[in-house]
Amino acid sequence: MIKYARIFLMRYETGLIIASVALVYFWPQLMANLLSSDYMPHGNCYFWTPDLVWLHVISDSLIGLSYWAITFTLGVLVYRTRKDIPFARMFIAFAIFIVTCGTTHLMEVLTLWDAYYWLSGGIKLFTAIASVATAVALPPVVPNIILIIKDAKLSEERRLRLQSANEDLQREILERKKAQEEITRLNASLEKRVHERTSQLEEANRQLRAEIAQRKKAEEEKEDLLNSERRRAAELNAIFESLPDAVLVGDETGIKKANTVAYELLGIESLEEFNDVASNFYDKISARFSGSGEKVTTRNMPFSVALRGEKVSSEIELINLKTGNELVIRTAAAPIKMDETVIGAVAVNTDITEKKKAETEILRLNETLEQRVLERTEQLNETNRELEAFSYSVSHDLRAPLRSIDGFSLALLEDYSDRLDEQGKNYLNRIRKASQRMGTLIDDMLNLSRLSRAEMKLQDTDIALMAEEIAEDLRRNEPARNVKFIIHPELIIKADENLLRIMLQNLIGNAWKFTSRREEAVIEIGKASIEGKSQFFIRDNGAGFNEAFADRMFMPFQRLHMPSEFEGTGIGLAIVQRIVHRHGGSIRAEGKVGEGAVFYFYF
Amino acid sequence: MENKIIMLVEDNQDDEELTLLALKKNNITNEVVVVHDGIEALDYLLARGSYSGRDSKRLPAVVLLDLNLPGINGIEVLRELRGNPETKLIPVVVLTTSNNSNDIINSYSVGANSYVIKPIDFNQFVDLLSCLGPYWLVINELPFAIGGK
Numbered sequence: 235m236i237k238y239a240r241i242f243l244m245r246y247e248t249g250l251i252i253a254s255v256a257l258v259y260f261w262p263q264l265m266a267n268l269l270s271s272d273y274m275p276h277g278n279c280y281f282w283t284p285d286l287v288w289l290h291v292i293s294d295s296l297i298g299l300s301y302w303a304i305t306f307t308l309g310v311l312v313y314r315t316r317k318d319i320p321f322a323r324m325f326i327a328f329a330i331f332i333v334t335c336g337t338t339h340l341m342e343v344l345t346l347w348d349a350y351y352w353l354s355g356g357i358k359l360f361t362a363i364a365s366v367a368t369a370v371a372l373p374p375v376v377p378n379i380i381l382i383i384k385d386a387k388l389s390e391e392r393r394l395r396l397q398s399a400n401e402d403l404q405r406e407i408l409e410r411k412k413a414q415e416e417i418t419r420l421n422a423s424l425e426k427r428v429h430e431r432t433s434q435l436e437e438a439n440r441q442l443r444a445e446i447a448q449r450k451k452a453e454e455e456k457e458d459l460l461n462s463e464r465r466r467a468a469e470l471n472a473i474f475e476s477l478p479d480a481v482l483v484g485d486e487t488g489i490k491k492a493n494t495v496a497y498e499l500l501g502i503e504s505l506e507e508f509n510d511v512a513s514n515f516y517d518k519i520s521a522r523f524s525g526s527g528e529k530v531t532t533r534n535m536p537f538s539v540a541l542r543g544e545k546v547s548s549e550i551e552l553i554n555l556k557t558g559n560e561l562v563i564r565t566a567a568a569p570i571k572m573d574e575t576v577i578g579a580v581a582v583n584t585d586i587t588e589k590k591k592a593e594t595e596i597l598r599l600n601e602t603l604e605q606r607v608l609e610r611t612e613q614l615n616e617t618n619r620e621l622e623a624f625s626y627s628v629s630h631d632l633r634a635p636l637r638s639i640d641g642f643s644l645a646l647l648e649d650y651s652d653r654l655d656e657q658g659k660n661y662l663n664r665i666r667k668a669s670q671r672m673g674t675l676i677d678d679m680l681n682l683s684r685l686s687r688a689e690m691k692l693q694d695t696d697i698a699l700m701a702e703e704i705a706e707d708l709r710r711n712e713p714a715r716n717v718k719f720i721i722h723p724e725l726i727i728k729a730d731e732n733l734l735r736i737m738l739q740n741l742i743g744n745a746w747k748f749t750s751r752r753e754e755a756v757i758e759i760g761k762a763s764i765e766g767k768s769q770f771f772i773r774d775n776g777a778g779f780n781e782a783f784a785d786r787m788f789m790p791f792q793r794l795h796m797p798s799e800f801e802g803t804g805i806g807l808a809i810v811q812r813i814v815h816r817h818g819g820s821i822r823a824e825g826k827v828g829e830g831a832v833f834y835f836y837f
Numbered sequence: 838m839e840n841k842i843i844m845l846v847e848d849n850q851d852d853e854e855l856t857l858l859a860l861k862k863n864n865i866t867n868e869v870v871v872v873h874d875g876i877e878a879l880d881y882l883l884a885r886g887s888y889s890g891r892d893s894k895r896l897p898a899v900v901l902l903d904l905n906l907p908g909i910n911g912i913e914v915l916r917e918l919r920g921n922p923e924t925k926l927i928p929v930v931v932l933t934t935s936n937n938s939n940d941i942i943n944s945y946s947v948g949a950n951s952y953v954i955k956p957i958d959f960n961q962f963v964d965l966l967s968c969l970g971p972y973w974l975v976i977n978e979l980p981f982a983i984g985g986k
Binding site for chain 1 (some may be wrong): 849851852855858859904905933934935936937955956957958959960962
């Protein structure tokens with residue numbers, strides 16, 4: 235309805251404007267005389283009665299101005315509320331109608347003095363059209379306006395109801411606020427209590443946490459302890475298993491634990507086999523004590539002895555149940571004590587079969603060896619005895635005939651010289667010489683053989699002192715000789731004094747002998763470091779020797795000179811070498827024919 | 838001195854002859870009783886066996902005793918003599934070829950008064966007896982009366 239009204243009004247407006255313009259424009263003479271004032275001013279009608287004039291002027295001015303003001307206000311209102319207010323065009327129609335009415339009144343004032351009646355009429359016409367149009371347009375709008383008013387009324391009621399409800403609400407809010415305050419108050423107290431309780435709880439919590447931490451720590455410690463215990467137990471077990479010996483641990487109820495080596499040594503699968511007294515385990519393995527051969531029983535076995543508190547070690551022969559091999563084991567058993575009480579025993583069994591075998595073998599070998607040594611010693615003793623008898627026989631029986639030869643030869647020479655010619659005497663003298671020489675040879679041989687058997691007593695001996703004595707002896711024997719001895723002082727050597735003397739007598743005697751053709755003989759005895767070794771030497775400037783025979787010189791009865799040149803049996807250096815060897819030493823000779831010789835030796 | 842007896846215990850006839858010769862060369866003319874083995878030596882000195890009739894009191898001024906004797910050897914003879922009160926004081930000179938030190942020690946051990954080694958060189962032997970003779974026959978004092986009476 236309103237919509238239709240609006241459409242109608244729109245058309246109406248347009249039409250009205252067109253009609254107004256058309257009427258004004260086409261009204262006769264209006265446009266031509268619009269601004270003519272050829273007529274008599276309207277005041278004249280009032281005869282210029284001032285009161286009347288002023289009455290009209292003031293009234294019309296106020297009306298006109300009011301109408302304009304109203305129009306302005308309406309314009310502003312419509313402009314401001316053009317979206318919310320229905321019938322906005324109606325208001326514009328009213329506005330036009332009112333402003334034209336106002337203008338009409340203002341024109342009444344103007345025409346009092348200036349007679350613009352045409353203009354005034356035109357405006358009136360415009361006003362008339364606007365009024366008519368408004369009058370015509372208004373009725374269809376009324377129901378809408380009534381509706382609006384009704385709505386407004388309804389709104390008012392609602393507003394009132396709303397206000398009442400609002401008040402109720404306000405009240406309720408107040409109550410609630412009060413309740414809230416009460417609650418807040420209660421809350422505060424509650425909060426306080428909660429706070430107190432919370433702190434109590436927190437304290438309790440803290441204690442609880444501390445306790446938990448403590449318990450946890452204790453638990454961890456316990457766990458750690460348990461772990462380390464377990465580890466130690468595992469370690470102990472590992473050690474137990476790693477032992478190379480068979481170890482059995484138990485108490486009077488039997489063996490409780492054994493390592494793998496023990497199972498293998500005995501050839502058993504389970505400890506029950508061992509502990510089963512009825513099956514008499516020791517009979518099964520034919521266990522006997524080594525040596526005595528006594529049977530091993532549950533009563534006398536080392537383990538049982540250890541259970542009685544004694545330490546015991548014995549060797550047992552037995553048969554491995556699995557392999558059937560005969561074994562010898564050494565069982566060492568000891569009681570396990572805690573606080574002086576025997577709580578069990580441990581037996582350590584070492585397989586000594588191989589060792590025993592080796593021992594037996596060694597014993598056998600030893601016996602054989604001993605037997606052989608005995609035999610050998612006996613042989614040697616026999617040889618020695620034979621040698622002794624031989625040398626005795628040599629010393630006695632070989633010399634006796636020589637004595638006869640020499641004795642009777644001399645007897646012939648002395649007692650029968652008158653019956654012998656020179657040739658015969660010469661022969662007898664040769665016989666004597668030969669027999670005497672043979673006597674010397676025998677003596678030398680005996681001396682040599684005696685050297686090998688003579689007991690030695692080693693002690694520090696001064697070669698220098700001994701050499702002086704020997705030199706003295708030699709000088710005394712042959713005072714005519716001119717021999718210069720250079721003997722270095724303190725030539726200490728660890729030797730058997732007697733043997734050393736014999737040796738030096740030979741060496742210095744040789745030097746003395748082989749320098750006999752020197753006018754100025756020099757014999758030097760001293761010590762020198764040769765080839766990194768401290769060696770003693772005896773040097774002479776005598777006849778010397780051919781070094782090619784240096785080694786041969788030390789052989790018995792080997793001579794490098796003619797007997798006519800130098801006397802000797804050739805045994806001297808053999809004796810020297812024998813003595814050096816008996817002292818574990820070494821001797822060698824250097825020399826040059828005609829220039830002398832030097833003998834180096836060390837023990 | 839003249840009636841002092843020298844006793845020679847010697848199995849080797851050569852040695853016996855040479856000893857007597859050497860004594861002779863030294864002009865020692867005393868009676869020399871020669872026996873040829875140990876048993877004979879003991880029989881003589883203890884006046885037993887084939888010498889049982891002998892005056893046991895008549896003892897030699899010196900016994901020259903060889904060691905290497907058949908049967909009972911010199912050492913055993915000496916031991917026997919020293920074990921017998923009748924003969925334990927008789928001067929005994931071991932006169933032997935042996936220069937074995939064991940023989941020397943053993944001889945002294947069983948009571949030898951002297952130990953002399955017979956040299957091979959006869960001249961030396963004569964010299965030796967020239968010492969021994971006067972010493973044992975003249976210089977040395979005997980513990981018992983010569984000749985027993």
